Amino acid sequence: MEWLGNWLKEVIMVVLLATFVDMLLPSRSMERYVKLVLSLLVLVTLLNPLIRIVTDAPLDKLSAAISRMDRQPGGGGSKTSLDQIMDEAEQIKHRQQKQTLQWAGEQVASTMKEQIKQQTGEEPANVQVVLGLPQSNEDPNAGADQSQPYISAVTVTMRDSQGDSGSSGGTQGESGIQIEPVKPVHVQVTIEPDEKQAGPDQLNSDPGEDQAQEAAGAVDDKSAGEVRKLLASEWNIDPEVITVRSGSGQESRL
């Protein structure tokens, strides 16, 4: 008996809506036409149980027909419409994926910032994380569900005052306090052989950056290495993708 109640409810609502719309109409000249369409709608609603028995999914058909009419008023073939829909779905999927990655990157960046602040006592000015998806999913069934996003690039921008106070030997009392946590880190960096090996390759391949790094000063490098090591161990990522730069914009790689 539930379908009867639903059907009655639907009929009543459609008739009420139709009456209301009839009152809303601006002029008499359109009235006949509007009334025709409205009465057809009421008729469809009344016939709905019958239609549902005879044809399968009438409302889907109706909405599909109406939306098709919206898209191309000249009619047009239904052959291209499926391709169009698939294309649109693909585009929307890509856009959503991009947005998701961007958002996740922002979250990771804020977490990293917090970690760096806690571990080193220096608050980085800005942390940028770029996430990427492996491009090897040719199989459509594999989809985006199975491919895990990975961190493809991390850029940490340290505050300008850190580099300045470090290279100038500490002009304020505050910088004297901050040098303290840096020194034990220097020991850690020397213990770590992998990063030291990775460093010279990078420098040799990029002589311009070499000079920039020398100009940046040793203390900056130490804190950069510390940040890098922290992030690499905490997030299990390749240290190569981490870029630490001071606030003035010059990059320093270990």
Next chain:
Amino acid sequence: MEIIQVVGLGLLSTILILVIKEHKPMFAFVLAAATGVLIFMFLIGKIGMVIQELQRLAEASGVQMIYLKTILKIIGIAYIAEFGAQLVRDAGQESIASKIELAGKVLIMVLAIPIIGIIIETVLKLLPA
């Protein structure tokens, strides 16, 4: 009290149009069109409220959204066609106004095509072959 604003705007622009019509009929038309658009804009918010309420009711009562969509489209076409036709009629182009109305009527009829299709399909299937 909003009706006073609308009527006041209408009266004001009518007087201005009467004054200006002798010298510059062109500006009189522009003024009439601008007044029409202003009143229309003024009403759009109210119509939006009504439509939102209708939508809420329809959602609450479980009416298929496709019905409501069709009905709302009918109202929209009727309003816009009527507005344009009256504007053109004010400028003295009766024939163009009737063409706009014709277009509105045809577009409303086009909305009925899928509905008619479903009804006819059902009737044909009900009839013994």
